[in-house]
Amino acid sequence: MPGSLTVGERIVLHLAQYSKYIDSYDAPLDVSQDGIAAALRISRAHAAIELKKLKDGGEVIEKLVHIKRGKTKRKVYFLTPPGEERARLIRQFAESEGIDIQPFLDLKKCKGPELWATLDDKFKPVVAMSCVFRKPFRREVLPDIATSLLPVDERGMVDLPKELKEYVVSVTDPEKLKDYHSFAVDYWLHWDDLKEVLYHLVCAKRFADAEILVFHNAKELLLHPDEDLLEAVSNIRDVTRGYSGLVHYVQAETARRVGMHEYCLIVTKFMEASSIPSERFDGYMIEGLLHLDRKDYNLAYRAFIRARGVYDDHIDTQLECYIAESLIRNGDYHEPREILERLLRRGFDNPEEESNTYYLLGQIALKTGEDDEALRMFALSRRAMNIKRTELYNKISEMYYSVGNREKSLEYALKANALRLTEMF
DSSP: OOSSOOHHHHHHHHHHTTGGGTTSSEEOGGGBHHHHHHHHTOOHHHHHHHHHHHHHTTSEEEEEEEETTOSSEEEEEEEOHHHHHHHHHHHHHHHHHTOOOHHHHOGGGOOHHHHHHHSOGGGHHHHHHHHTOSSOEEGGGSOGGGTTTSOBOTTSEEOOOHHHHHHHHHTSOHHHHHHHHHHHHHHHHHTTOHHHHHHHHHHTTOHHHHHHHHHHHHHHHTTSOOHHHHHHHTTOOSOOHHHHHHHHHHHHHHHHHTTOHHHHHHHHHHHHTOSOHHHHHHHHHHHHHHHHHTTOHHHHHHHHHHHHHHOTTOOOHHHHHHHHHHHHHTTOOHHHHHHHHHHHHHOOSOHHHHHHHHHHHHHHHHHTTOHHHHHHHHHHHHHHHHHHHHHHHHHHHHHHHHTTOHHHHHHHHHHHHHHHHHHHO
16 A cells, blocks of 8 residues: 555545444435545546445445435445455554545545645646635535535535645636636625625736725725725725725725724825825824724824815814814813814714714713713713614615515614604603
């Protein structure tokens, strides 16, 4: 026996795992010809040839039984006593030679080079196609030749080990990888997973399509920012001028929210050097929020003041609240009170911003010992937020009504009415 394992030896070891089913009414798919081929990553024809050799040698017997959860009987294979003895000798030899047999039996424990060396060449493109996916995907989308090749869970999903995927990708032609990533783009578009679509667009070097996706879906992408999104968006190259503002915004804001502060600062400095006012404004805003996160309130205040200076003729309510917050956290209460009271006199279009203004005034009142005033401000803040929630529930109710779902429409209408009644009493 060589330093590795032959296909025949691998079949013997594989079948040795299922000897307990030899007298059962039904048997697992793993001991059928298809199951053996899938487990060992060989073609069905190759499995048939090796099984015939093992039967002729008296090491394997063939039976006709039901497959678990199957409707018909199929041929399955089990070891004979000589076959069991050979399995014992193979294990013994492998142990003496330092050969780890588990990767030959379980794809999830198989290292990249080991799998690649045992694969038929006709299977390699489909395995490589599978390896570009970073999340589980449905086996049914793969070419038929691979449907029994890869491990599939009870939901019909394929998810290969990270080490295996990294190796296969490293030895695959880069041009082919672009095609495989484009295949994954189409798959995730079907399932409306924008984060994965973006990731595969970038990997396929389709940067123009990637920046268009970010431009039109920035808000949705930022609903759940994480390291996967940052990996995708940070690798967009050569951003065109028309899309740069939003692409850089998503890059910087995602980095801020996942704690990649240094990268966030690099992007914000790039934004602040832009000739586009809106991009400069966003750069200063995100830098200010980053400094708030890091509790460096002086730097946060400076960044927000620079943002205020981008537009001389425009008052941004959210920005003014951030300026006030950075001052409050730094122990300054006079200037932020003036800022917030000025916002109240001006009025609000957004109840959420009104709620935040009252909340910050409540914080100032608490810090300065005005407990009754603090309670009054917090009550006004809650009332403003309830107005926001009431508006949201009414919109959801209208949406359900427009699509004919009267039950859900009534549910959200009642929620809106309950909030409205709360404010009356």
